Amino acid sequence: MTIRVAIAGARGKMGKEAVHTVMNNPEMELVSVLDYKEVGKTLADTNLFPADFTAPIFLDLKELHSKTQPDVLVDLTTPEFVYDHTKHALELKIRPVVGTTGFSDEELEELTALSRNSKIGCIIAPNFAVGAVLMMKFAEQAAKYLPDIEIIEMHHDQKLDAPSGTAMKTAHLISQERPIHEQGHVREKETIPGARGANYDGMRIHSVRLPGLVAHQQVLLGGDGQLLTLRHDSFNRGSFMSGVVLSIKTVMEKEELIYGLEHIIV
Ligand SMILES: NC(=O)C1=CN([C@@H]2O[C@H](COP(=O)(O)OP(=O)(O)OC[C@H]3O[C@@H](n4cnc5c(N)ncnc54)[C@H](OP(=O)(O)O)[C@@H]3O)[C@@H](O)[C@H]2O)C=CC1
Numbered sequence: 001m002t003i004r005v006a007i008a009g010a011r012g013k014m015g016k017e018a019v020h021t022v023m024n025n026p027e028m029e030l031v032s033v034l035d036y037k038e039v040g041k042t043l044a045d046t047n048l049f050p051a052d053f054t055a056p057i058f059l060d061l062k063e064l065h066s067k068t069q070p071d072v073l074v075d076l077t078t079p080e081f082v083y084d085h086t087k088h089a090l091e092l093k094i095r096p097v098v099g100t101t102g103f104s105d106e107e108l109e110e111l112t113a114l115s116r117n118s119k120i121g122c123i124i125a126p127n128f129a130v131g132a133v134l135m136m137k138f139a140e141q142a143a144k145y146l147p148d149i150e151i152i153e154m155h156h157d158q159k160l161d162a163p164s165g166t167a168m169k170t171a172h173l174i175s176q177e178r179p180i181h182e183q184g185h186v187r188e189k190e191t192i193p194g195a196r197g198a199n200y201d202g203m204r205i206h207s208v209r210l211p212g213l214v215a216h217q218q219v220l221l222g223g224d225g226q227l228l229t230l231r232h233d234s235f236n237r238g239s240f241m242s243g244v245v246l247s248i249k250t251v252m253e254k255e256e257l258i259y260g261l262e263h264i265i266v
């Protein structure tokens, strides 16, 4: 069976890569695109894609659904729109595969309940790169033994959310294994507010934004006379595409929301 895929955010850095990935996958068909620009045109009409990329562009998800009947909506847009897109897709019984980051805990809880109640699968993956997922899992394991931890995430300077979704997910996984623990000196004082980064359960997260970067993260675990450094680098957006393909295939078999690629990597 061919999986009918719609993409939101197709003109973006990740979206463009995902369009090519779906178009080149024999088990998938790109049936439509959700966007607020170039509505009524096709991808090819935008001059960003080859002439045979004829998926039509819609502004409204309901109309996109009724005219093109996608099985899956891949969302690669912005933190501002992703919650509405995902909720609306679930209500229309389109399975969301979401790479967009920036969800609040409350939004994730609401979408989890909606997915469970409607029995429509949904995958939200803060990072589709297998190496990044391994870094998170290794950090989770190491935190039991080395609970003094700082996360440094480094991204291109067009990124909207901070900390990154990957850093938030890493901190969440670590906090499940790490004993409750305040780090640093009890009388530590910031001379410039923010100098010590964001505080997640006593761990620190630092966000670096610079041109030239793609997506990079280090987890530093300090101990007496020692430092364990776990590092992952995505040098290009191709690094995320095997995770996108795996998620599109897997969401077809699910009836609940899955948060994180670690739950579906076999
Ligand atoms: N999970 C993962 O592995 C990865 C996740 N990401 C995440 O994916 C998201 C996209 O990243 P990236 O491609 O770098 O960002 P870009 O800014 O390059 O792309 C976002 C695209 O979405 C478009 N867009 C904005 N609003 C809407 C809307 N309402 N409907 C449809 N399209 C819309 C934007 O258009 P315009 O610019 O005209 O507003 C733009 O073309 C981010 O949240 C990022 O953190 C990124 C890489 C990997």
Ligand SMILES: O=C(O)C1=N[C@H](C(=O)O)C[C@H](O)C1
Residues within 6 Å of the ligand: 101, 126, 127, 128, 155, 156, 159, 160, 163, 164, 165, 166, 167, 214, 215, 216
């Ligand atoms: O915006 C990005 O580029 C990325 N966003 C995701 C995140 O917030 O972790 C995944 C990856 O780091 C790239």
